[in-house]
Amino acid sequence: MSSLPSIYVFKDATALAPAFAEYILEAQAAALQRHDAFKIGVSGGSLVPTLRKALVGVDGVEWGKWQIFFADERLVPSDDEDSNYGLLKRELLDLLPEGTQQPQVFHIDFDLINDSLETADAYEKVLIKSFAAKDSVRLPSFDLLLLGCGPDGHTCSLFPGHELLREDVAWVAPIEDSPKPPPRRITLTLPVVTHSLRIAFMATGASKAEVLKVIFENPDAGLPCSLVNDGAKGKVVWFVDAPAVEGVAVQKKEWKSPSSL
Numbered sequence: 001m002s003s004l005p006s007i008y009v010f011k012d013a014t015a016l017a018p019a020f021a022e023y024i025l026e027a028q029a030a031a032l033q034r035h036d037a038f039k040i041g042v043s044g045g046s047l048v049p050t051l052r053k054a055l056v057g058v059d060g061v062e063w064g065k066w067q068i069f070f071a072d073e074r075l076v077p078s079d080d081e082d083s084n085y086g087l088l089k090r091e092l093l094d095l096l097p098e099g100t101q102q103p104q105v106f107h108i109d110f111d112l113i114n115d116s117l118e119t120a121d122a123y124e125k126v127l128i129k130s131f132a133a134k135d136s137v138r139l140p141s142f143d144l145l146l147l148g149c150g151p152d153g154h155t156c157s158l159f160p161g162h163e164l165l166r167e168d169v170a171w172v173a174p175i176e177d178s179p180k181p182p183p184r185r186i187t188l189t190l191p192v193v194t195h196s197l198r199i200a201f202m203a204t205g206a207s208k209a210e211v212l213k214v215i216f217e218n219p220d221a222g223l224p225c226s227l228v229n230d231g232a233k234g235k236v237v238w239f240v241d242a243p244a245v246e247g248v249a250v251q252k253k254e255w256k257s258p259s260s261l
Contacts, residue, residue: 005201005229005236007216008255012241013050013204019255020202020239021054024144025061026258027198031143032065037104039130041145041188043071043156044084047202048091051146056095064101067130071145072157072187073123075113082182106130108186116174120186124172140171142196149203150180153211153223157187160223165190190224194231201225201236206243213248 010016024040031038042048055061074082078089085107093105106126112119131140147155157175158165167173167189175185193199203212211223219226229236245252 004234004251005238006253007238007240007245007250009245009250009252010239010241010255012243014053016202016204016239016241017050017054019257020050020200021058022255022257023200023237023239024055024146025058027144028060028062028065030197032062034143036065037067038062038065039067039069039141039143041069041071041142041196042084042088043146043148044074044087045148046204047146047148048084048087050202050204052092052095056092057097063096063103066103068103068105069127069130069142070107070123071147071155071193072185073108074182075108075116075119075184075186076182077113078107078110113184116176116184116186120170120172120174123186124170127171139192139195144198144200145193145196147193147199147201147228149201149208149211149215149225151207151211152179153215153221153225154180155201155224155228156193157185158190158193158224158227165224165227167191190227190231193228194233196232197235199228199232199236201228201238202240203238203244204241206246208240208244209246209248212240212245212250216248216250 028038070084073084076082078086108119109122127140164173168191171192173189178185214221215225
């Protein structure tokens with residue numbers, strides 16, 4: 001299987017949102033054919049508002065069958081503006097139409113945030129209970145991971161050159177020295193990320209062009225996003241807008257709506 005990701009380019013973030021929704025609904029349908037829940041991991045940042053634009057009020061989203069996990073989390077209170085859970089709650093969960101069956105949301109234990117290792121261990125136990133309750137598994141298999149790309153090429157809370165990129169035992173790891181504030185976080189480890197059945201990155205805006213040029217033209221630089229592209233063996237797709245890949249040599253694919261096939 002090719003390790004090259006599929007790269008879908010849209011005029012702007014508004015044009016991107018409907019295709020992003022269709023991709024997520026495809027993943028949902030595939031997941032619900034395998035089991036009775038859609039296990040999805042999300043990161044924070046600009047991804048979450050795009051999720052809202054893409055999914056709120058859209059037919060076919062079976063929210064009641066979603067199990068939402070976090071690809072990483074900042075060790076701050078849930079109502080802090082830096083909390084990924086808080087962001088998801090404000091920007092998506094609280095805005096679901098009245099009467100919508102609510103998804104299950106698996107956030108960190110906020111009572112533990114003063115101890116990063118304990119928080120990571122507790123969240124790993126949450127994953128074990130969900131993904132390995134019946135059978136022992138080496139790694140969890142998310143049906144879909146939705147990820148962002150930082151200006152330095154980081155994803156989740158996996159940063160360039162950081163020792164956590166070499167972690168290959170833990171499912172969830174603490175980080176005390178994030179180069180991007182806040183410094184204390186937990187994150188899925190790289191083997192867990194690349195073991196997901198589908199991975200979708202979203203990157204928009206001209207500010208992303210410089211790092212995307214490195215990710216796609218110089219993957220041997222070893223940026224975390226490049227490591228995911230390579231390690232996930234062709235299970236990766238990128239949804240980007242035109243400014244994000246201005247001047248970047250990428251092989252663009254045309255998104256074909258399932259309804260048009």
